[in-house]
Amino acid sequence: MRSTATEPLLLSESRDVQERFKEMIGETLSSIFRSFSDGSAFSGIDPNDLREEVRGLGFLPEHGRGFEAVLKDTEDVILPHLLRTWSVDYMPHLHSPALTETICSELIISCFNDSMDSWDQGPAATELEESMVHGLAGLFGLPEGTSDGCFTSGGSQSNITALIAARDWFCRERLGWDVKADGLPPEFRRLRVYTSEISHFSMDKASHILGMGYGAVRKIPVDDRCKVDIAAFERMLDEDVASGLLPFCAVATFGTTDFGSVDDAVSMRRICDRYGMHLHGDAAYGSGLIMSGKYRDRVSALSLCDSITIDFHKMFLMPISCSAILVRDAELLKCFELHADYLNREEDEEDGYINLVGKSMQTTRRFDALKVYMAFQARGKDGFGRIIDTAVENAAYLYGRISSDDDFIAPVEPEMSSVVFALKSGDEVNKRVRRLLLAEGTVIGQTVKDGRVMLKFTLLNPNLTHETLDSIIDRIKTLGAEVERTL
Numbered sequence: 001m002r003s004t005a006t007e008p009l010l011l012s013e014s015r016d017v018q019e020r021f022k023e024m025i026g027e028t029l030s031s032i033f034r035s036f037s038d039g040s041a042f043s044g045i046d047p048n049d050l051r052e053e054v055r056g057l058g059f060l061p062e063h064g065r066g067f068e069a070v071l072k073d074t075e076d077v078i079l080p081h082l083l084r085t086w087s088v089d090y091m092p093h094l095h096s097p098a099l100t101e102t103i104c105s106e107l108i109i110s111c112f113n114d115s116m117d118s119w120d121q122g123p124a125a126t127e128l129e130e131s132m133v134h135g136l137a138g139l140f141g142l143p144e145g146t147s148d149g150c151f152t153s154g155g156s157q158s159n160i161t162a163l164i165a166a167r168d169w170f171c172r173e174r175l176g177w178d179v180k181a182d183g184l185p186p187e188f189r190r191l192r193v194y195t196s197e198i199s200h201f202s203m204d205k206a207s208h209i210l211g212m213g214y215g216a217v218r219k220i221p222v223d224d225r226c227k228v229d230i231a232a233f234e235r236m237l238d239e240d241v242a243s244g245l246l247p248f249c250a251v252a253t254f255g256t257t258d259f260g261s262v263d264d265a266v267s268m269r270r271i272c273d274r275y276g277m278h279l280h281g282d283a284a285y286g287s288g289l290i291m292s293g294k295y296r297d298r299v300s301a302l303s304l305c306d307s308i309t310i311d312f313h314k315m316f317l318m319p320i321s322c323s324a325i326l327v328r329d330a331e332l333l334k335c336f337e338l339h340a341d342y343l344n345r346e347e348d349e350e351d352g353y354i355n356l357v358g359k360s361m362q363t364t365r366r367f368d369a370l371k372v373y374m375a376f377q378a379r380g381k382d383g384f385g386r387i388i389d390t391a392v393e394n395a396a397y398l399y400g401r402i403s404s405d406d407d408f409i410a411p412v413e414p415e416m417s418s419v420v421f422a423l424k425s426g427d428e429v430n431k432r433v434r435r436l437l438l439a440e441g442t443v444i445g446q447t448v449k450d451g452r453v454m455l456k457f458t459l460l461n462p463n464l465t466h467e468t469l470d471s472i473i474d475r476i477k478t479l480g481a482e483v484e485r486t487l
């Protein structure tokens with residue numbers, strides 16, 4: 001079969017193919033680097049103009065135009081307006097730049113395109129993921145021998161996985177009901193999961209997907225440091241149990257999305273034990289602190305959790321997607337075990353072939369563990385520790401700077417690397433300042449606290465300096481004053 005374009009169809013052992021592929025990679029890198037116009041995070045293009053340009057690209061030509069033509073269009077229209085996550089002017093979300101060695105890992109992952117569902121689709125990939133999962137369980141203080149885990153597509157999927165496992169465990173142990181075989185138990189309307197009112201919305205999504213609906217998610221109030229109010233949590237449980245509800249799981253957030261606050265998981269563990277509940281630790285944000293010699297205590301209570309969400313595409317600076325769910329007891333993930341003659345035969349497993357599909361919601365799955373392996377080996381714990389410490393200390397610096405400036409309010413002292421604050425001049429000024437910064441190529445976040453519009457810096461980039469932070473704050477003050485005059 002001949003391709004209409006000049007490019008080889010597939011990689012192969014042919015020298016010619018390899019030489020051409022190297023050229024294609026080289027050309028791609030040249031296009032990427034040419035698009036780095038300046039240090040800013042974004043071109044600032046208006047959304048309507050961008051829509052028009054992108055629609056002009058077309059969809060599916062009758063005849064292929066070849067790699068070079070499409071690379072040129074991509075370079076001209078798409079690359080200039082991609083978000084440049086490595087820029088020090090990018091700080092709105094828990095969305096990180098990628099460490100260079102992990103971009104190389106992505107190339108390996110795509111070249112081989114192994115899949116994680118069965119051993120015969122990714123022999124070394126399966127063995128490396130297993131090895132990394134067990135290493136991670138040890139790193140986060142889960143018991144050797146019983147703990148287990150699996151890579152997932154992101155924090156949301158890790159959280160959903162944890163809630164499925166917790167629900168099925170509770171129904172089996174407490175209600176004598178097998179959800180896998182028989183669906184939801186008759187009592188399903190009384191099942192409840194407890195999480196802080198500012199936890200990630202994947203809890204609500206999970207509850208919907210689990211067939212329990214948003215109503216099954218009980219939102220615990222937070223205190224003035226944005227942590228679960230433990231007394232309120234206990235009161236809720238007492239009342240709920242007295243009224244016949246069935247609390248099966250609590251979620252401690254280790255780094256809330258906006259504030260980076262960490263719930264008191266030690267108290268939550270005690271309470272969960274009293275009520276026979278599963279404790280899940282959502283450390284999608286905060287898991288990176290485990291690498292820090294200085295700040296790891298802030299997340300050490302993860303070792304008390306029954307399951308843990310870790311995201312590598314946040315503080316660990318790895319390319320999307322890369323996340324894992326860890327469990328204290330491997331039995332918890334058995335709810336995903338299912339055998340098919342065409343995929344994961346039991347006889348193969350008995351002979352030592354591991355089929356990871358038995359622990360996962362997904363079937364075909366990427367070899368994301370390679371990124372973690374390569375980055376961990378390349379940088380070591382101390383290398384990651386320096387990255388994390390920089391992020392945490394930049395946030396502490398920024399908070400100090402803002403809270404000593406009369407133009408701002410900064411309601412919560414950061415424990416991780418996010419700072420939420422506002423110009424005192426009001427919601428409209430803050431909103432407009434953020435939009436103006438966006439048009440200048442500086443991308444910061446926006447959220448709401450106690451009904452007030454807030455600005456947010458999520459500091460993940462280890463290249464950020466105090467000088468850069470100072471200059472953005474100065475710019476915010478200048479823009480704020482200008483906007484105020486026009487209102």
Ligand SMILES: Cc1ncc(COP(=O)(O)O)c(C=O)c1O
Pocket residue numbers: 094153154155156157159199200202253255256257282283284285311323
């Ligand atoms: C605390 C927390 N949990 C879960 C998630 C979801 O992670 P993902 O976007 O990888 O699905 C986020 C995302 O920001 C988060 O902040």
